[in-house]
Amino acid sequence: MRIGKTLLLSVAGSALIATGAMAADPILPAPPPVVAAPPPAPGFDWAGPYVGAQAGVFLQGGFDSWTNFVQAGYNVVFNRVLVGVDGQLGHYFVFSPFATLELFGALNVRLGGLATDQVVPYAEAGLLYDFGAGLFWTAGGGLEFAVGNAVSLFGEAFGLFAGGYVGTQIQFGVNWHPGN
Numbered sequence: 001m002r003i004g005k006t007l008l009l010s011v012a013g014s015a016l017i018a019t020g021a022m023a024a025d026p027i028l029p030a031p032p033p034v035v036a037a038p039p040p041a042p043g044f045d046w047a048g049p050y051v052g053a054q055a056g057v058f059l060q061g062g063f064d065s066w067t068n069f070v071q072a073g074y075n076v077v078f079n080r081v082l083v084g085v086d087g088q089l090g091h092y093f094v095f096s097p098f099a100t101l102e103l104f105g106a107l108n109v110r111l112g113g114l115a116t117d118q119v120v121p122y123a124e125a126g127l128l129y130d131f132g133a134g135l136f137w138t139a140g141g142g143l144e145f146a147v148g149n150a151v152s153l154f155g156e157a158f159g160l161f162a163g164g165y166v167g168t169q170i171q172f173g174v175n176w177h178p179g180n
Contacts, residue, residue: 043117044146045180047077050086054154054173060090060166067092067171069104080114082122103131108138118146128160136160140169150180 016078051072058065069090076083088106095127112122140158147153152175160167 017116044118045177046075046082046114046146046154048177048179049074050175050177052169052173052175056169056171058160059168059170065092065094065102067169071112071173071175075110077114082110082112082114082120084110084112084122086110102133105129105131106138112144120144124156124158132143134162136162138164138169140157150177151175152177 015085049072051070053068053070056067058067067090069088071088073084073086086108087106089104091101091103094100094102106126108124108126110122110124112120114120119143121143123139123141125137128136128138130136138158138160140156142154142156144152144154153173154175155170155172157168157170160169
């Protein structure tokens with residue numbers, strides 16, 4: 001009986017000690033859940049289709065004509081490298097020797113890099129067909145800036161080359177990127 005009494009007192013004493021130790025510890029509230037920071041707002045998405053309009057001047061030794069045209073294109077972005085193609089259809093007013101209206105179409109490829117999410121410098125080359133003067137090679141470059149969710153502004157300059165003929169076109173425009 002002595003073993004039973006000793007065992008009973010040991011168990012009871014252990015229970016009291018354990019209960020007392022728990023009662024001495026303060027009860028802390030559960031820590032708040034860890035909330036991840038929201039992801040950063042996505043930058044301008046240069047990939048996909050765009051349409052736009054532009055205006056500029058054509059120079060060949062002086063101010064020769066004013067150009068207006070529309071364009072449509074498509075860009076693909078690999079990491080921060082942009083590859084695109086665009087087509088243009090437009091007209092220009094020739095001021096010398098007298099005012100005439102000429103039509104043209106162009107097809108260009110472009111290669112650029114995303115300097116930031118909103119800025120893309122690019123080089124461009126292609127073909128331009130002037131319905132009055134024939135086929136020209138073109139090469140140049142520009143800079144495009146995102147100014148809204150789906151709108152970008154750009155400026156570019158390029159040369160037109162055919163045989164001994166060389167001219168320069170400077171233009172500014174706006175593009176709408178419907179995928180944004």
